[in-house]
Amino acid sequence: MAGFVYSAAPEAAAKRALDDQLIKENTTGYVRMDSEGYLRDLIRYASEGKIEVKDKARGLQFFIIEGGGEGLLTDDMAGIDASRYGVGGGTTTTGATGTSMVFDLNDILVVFDAKGKLINSCHLARPIKISTAKDPLFWTEKTAEKVYKAWDNGPVSIYRNTNFDIKYYGLKVDDSVGYYQHGWVRIDIHKREATNGCIFIMDPATPKYSKTNKTILSNWEPKFIKDIQAAVGASVKSNIGTMRMIEIK
Numbered sequence: 001m002a003g004f005v006y007s008a009a010p011e012a013a014a015k016r017a018l019d020d021q022l023i024k025e026n027t028t029g030y031v032r033m034d035s036e037g038y039l040r041d042l043i044r045y046a047s048e049g050k051i052e053v054k055d056k057a058r059g060l061q062f063f064i065i066e067g068g069g070e071g072l073l074t075d076d077m078a079g080i081d082a083s084r085y086g087v088g089g090g091t092t093t094t095g096a097t098g099t100s101m102v103f104d105l106n107d108i109l110v111v112f113d114a115k116g117k118l119i120n121s122c123h124l125a126r127p128i129k130i131s132t133a134k135d136p137l138f139w140t141e142k143t144a145e146k147v148y149k150a151w152d153n154g155p156v157s158i159y160r161n162t163n164f165d166i167k168y169y170g171l172k173v174d175d176s177v178g179y180y181q182h183g184w185v186r187i188d189i190h191k192r193e194a195t196n197g198c199i200f201i202m203d204p205a206t207p208k209y210s211k212t213n214k215t216i217l218s219n220w221e222p223k224f225i226k227d228i229q230a231a232v233g234a235s236v237k238s239n240i241g242t243m244r245m246i247e248i249k
Helices: 012-024 036-046 141-149 214-218 223-232
Strands: 060-066 085-088 100-104 108-112 118-131 155-161 168-173 188-191 199-202 237-247
Touching (some): 012 036, 036 060, 036 118, 036 237, 108 223, 118 223, 155 223, 223 237
Parallel strands (some): 060 237
Antiparallel strands (some): 085 100, 100 118, 108 118, 118 199, 155 237
C-alpha cells in the first residue's frame, strides 16, 4: 500500500495484511489514527472479535494495540525494526551518564468514551531496555513485558506527579499482579521526557527536554492527556476507565 509505512518488526506483516483487508471493505483514506471507524475495526479484528468498543461502558475505554502503529509510522521507520529501536544518550530521572535505551515504537494507545465515541489516539514509545554505566540492567525487557501483560482489564487513573524535575499528568494502570499497588514496579504513561521505564505519549508538539527547558516542559501536556481530562471533567481522577491489551499476530 503506497503511502503507508511499515517497519521490519515481527508484527509488520500481520498488520499490513489486516490493513489490506480493512481497506478492501472500506474507502480510501480509511486507515488513519483519527478514524473512529478504522480504530474500532482494528480493535475488533486484531482481537479476533474477543474485544470490541462498547456503546455502553462504565467509564472510558482504553486500548493498547501492540504492533498497531505499523502502517502509521513516520518515514524514518521504514526498513528498521520499530519494535526494537536503540537510542544512545537517553536520560533517566537520575541523569545517569553513559545511558542507552531500546524502545518499542510500534504500539498505539486509543481511548473511547463510555458511549463509544473516539476521544483520541497516540503512538507510544515504550522502553524495553535501559542500561547505564553503573547498572547495565537498570530496566530489563523481562520486567517491561511482565508489567505490560499485567495491564489487561486493569483500572486506569489519571494523576499528577511532582516528584521529579519535570512535573506531569500520567495515566497509571492498577495491574493484576500488584506491581504498582505495592510499589515493586511503577510504570505509567506520560509526555516525553526522562524515563526509568515509563512509557511516552508521542506528540510532535512536545517541547525539547533539556536543562534549560524544564519549566516549559513541566507546564506543557500532550493533547491526548488534555482530551482525557476534558472527558472526565477533572485534572486528576481515580478509576476513570479500563485498559485492554491487544496483540497484532
